[in-house]
Amino acid sequence: MPGVSSLPRSTPEDQGLSGAALDAFVVALDESEPEIQTVMLLQHGHVVLEEEWSPYRLADPHLLFSVSKSFTSTGVGLAIDAGLLALDDKVISFFEADELPETISDNLAAMTVRHLLTMTTGHSEDTVAALSRDRRMVKIFLGLDVDHEPGTVFVYNSGATYMLSAILQRLTGERLFDYLKPRLFEPLGITEATWQVSREGITVGGWGLSINTESLAKFGQLLLQHGAWEGKQLVPAEWYEAATSKQVPNDHQENPDWQQGYGFQFWRGRNNTYRGDGAFGQFVMILPDHDAALIVTSATGDMQAIVDTVWDHLLPALEGKEVTPVARPDRLELPPPTGPAPTGGDGQTYRFAENIVGLTAVRLDPDGTGTFSLLGVERDSDGPTEIVCAGGDWREQSSNGVLLDAVAPEVQRVVTSAYGDGDAFVATIRWLETPFVARLACRTADGQMTIDVNLNVSFGPTELTLTSE
Structure with a gap:
């Protein structure tokens, strides 16, 4: 037993x-x-x-x-x-x-x-x-x-x-x-x-x-x-x-x-x-x-x-049937997306109206890091939670941010990474206690930020575009 x-x-x-x-x-x-x-x-x-x-x-x-x-x-x-x-x-x-x-x-x-x-x-x-x-x-x-x-x-x-x-x-x-x-x-x-x-x-x-x-x-x-x-x-x-x-x-x-x-x-x-x-x-x-x-x-x-x-x-x-041996990978992993290092941003904070993603604000700094604010799980008592994204390997942090109203423990592990795609800062966020992964391609022009959001799985749309206020 x-x-x-x-x-x-x-x-x-x-x-x-x-x-x-x-x-x-x-x-x-x-x-x-x-x-x-x-x-x-x-x-x-x-x-x-x-x-x-x-x-x-x-x-x-x-x-x-x-x-x-x-x-x-x-x-x-x-x-x-x-x-x-x-x-x-x-x-x-x-x-x-x-x-x-x-x-x-x-x-x-x-x-x-x-x-x-x-x-x-x-x-x-x-x-x-x-x-x-x-x-x-x-x-x-x-x-x-x-x-x-x-x-x-x-x-x-x-x-x-x-x-x-x-x-x-x-x-x-x-x-x-x-x-x-x-x-x-x-x-x-x-x-x-x-x-x-x-x-x-x-x-x-x-x-x-x-x-x-x-x-x-x-x-x-x-x-x-x-x-x-x-x-x-x-x-x-x-x-x-x-x-x-x-x-x-x-x-x-x-x-x-x-x-x-x-x-x-x-x-x-x-x-x-x-x-x-x-x-x-x-x-x-x-x-x-x-x-x-x-x-x-x-x-x-x-x-x-x-x-x-x-x-x-x-x-x-x-069932005990014969199986042809295969070579296993040395490491089982889901690596971060690869691409050029993200370019620096303007350091401005761009705010977003209420949206189904739960994103409240984004700041892209000159050093090539991005800070994304998400609504907290306990909306009545917690303010936004910040998640930092930068180039390279997965960056682990804790978050009580909520994506698409997914309910999870108030504080959970997330990992992030980012790369540059032309004029876009592309951030990937994995909520490790859920299936959810978000890819956020951020572009700024004429005093506004536009974010193309791609979600790996969702009960609703998996692709949408957000524009700052």
């Missing part, structure tokens, strides 16, 4: 695997189009592969996006085991009259906890965008039209997971994160976790959890062990059996590994696998036939490509 502080390590060969085959998998990840940041593989409860692509680190917390949903599912399972609720309890039964719409439709009245868990609430689209319009997210959700009979249509719905968190908070008197701390996080030795809280004071549930790669691997091992850890049954085995099984069909999804059925906040995949996954390539993938768990943090708009690499290169290794 894995220990609380860290998971045991083993050579691949001691667990019946070929080290050369795992090397070939790492090379395939390194050469693939998706940008891989960290990876960890467990087999038989032992870490047999752990890699980080510098400047990313396995030990850093990482924003998991919708992998958070699988942790929310765990909280629901614990609450059901404690007798606090049941799968077929009606959603409206947990809320007060002033939170409910004046007219309760038949479909809303029929919606149950089970429907929230299986993304079959009856809504025609994800409700999360609607919920973001106001701090009263519970009230908004309950007031939305429910177009279909609950249980009949699968529609991926992060708002449904938010409602599970809200229900648990009503029942337990504490936020989901706090409810899970003594029951899940502390027994697993997960101490670095943070989880976003909504403006109405509820753990958001469907997104917003940050933990490091090994902590996510511990969760994967807990799943493999059917909820048992260190001789204790932390989560009922029956819950994880149900949660990771196909509860509803989702054949209309676009990619093959998103068409294999959906459980209680877990995806089924090909090759008898299941997983929690999050936007831009965050994965905890469980391969029960091989007693294995794979953790990946990455930055990509093509998550299927990562899964395909697993089937093409890791699955044969787990």
Whole structure:
């Protein structure tokens, strides 16, 4: 059994695997189009592969996006085991009259906890965008039209997971994160976790959890062990059996590994696998036939490509098939962009109106460095945070700046670098506890600065232009 502080390590060969085959998998990840940041593989409860692509680190917390949903599912399972609720309890039964719409439709009245868990609430689209319009997210959700009979249509719905968190908070008197701390996080030795809280004071549930790669691997091992850890049954085995099984069909999804059925906040995949996954390539993938768990943090708009690499290169290794040896690079890294040294600026501070990037001001100094000010994570109490960019290797610093409203720990590691491209000062900023990378090409003329912004991944546009006031 894995220990609380860290998971045991083993050579691949001691667990019946070929080290050369795992090397070939790492090379395939390194050469693939998706940008891989960290990876960890467990087999038989032992870490047999752990890699980080510098400047990313396995030990850093990482924003998991919708992998958070699988942790929310765990909280629901614990609450059901404690007798606090049941799968077929009606959603409206947990809320007060002033939170409910004046007219309760038949479909809303029929919606149950089970429907929230299986993304079959009856809504025609994800409700999360609607919920973001106001701090009263519970009230908004309950007031939305429910177009279909609950249980009949699968529609991926992060708002449904938010409602599970809200229900648990009503029942337990504490936020989901706090409810899970003594029951899940502390027994697993997960101490670095943070989880976003909504403006109405509820753990958001469907997104917003940050933990490091090994902590996510511990969760994967807990799943493999059917909820048992260190001789204790932390989560009922029956819950994880149900949660990771196909509860509803989702054949209309676009990619093959998103068409294999959906459980209680877990995806089924090909090759008898299941997983929690999050936007831009965050994965905890469980391969029960091989007693294995794979953790990946990455930055990509093509998550299927990562899964395909697993089937093409890791699955044969787990099956013991012969693999042609390949030469691994001496160092796994994501180097800074290269180019001429940035030219000096005019030293003026250019300010920007409110924008979706969160950029407030930029100053390009004569010595070829640039200072970029970003809104702080806690907008009500923190002023702008400054990030300095200069030529050469990655420059590491701490920041509480926020890009594109991405929620992350208040202070996190960032690295920056810059180069010159004609009349442009081109800065690259990596937020190392998220997938996000920004490229900012700054030009000044006639007393104004124009910045062409390119983002590697985004829920909105990836390219836009900002002009100073």
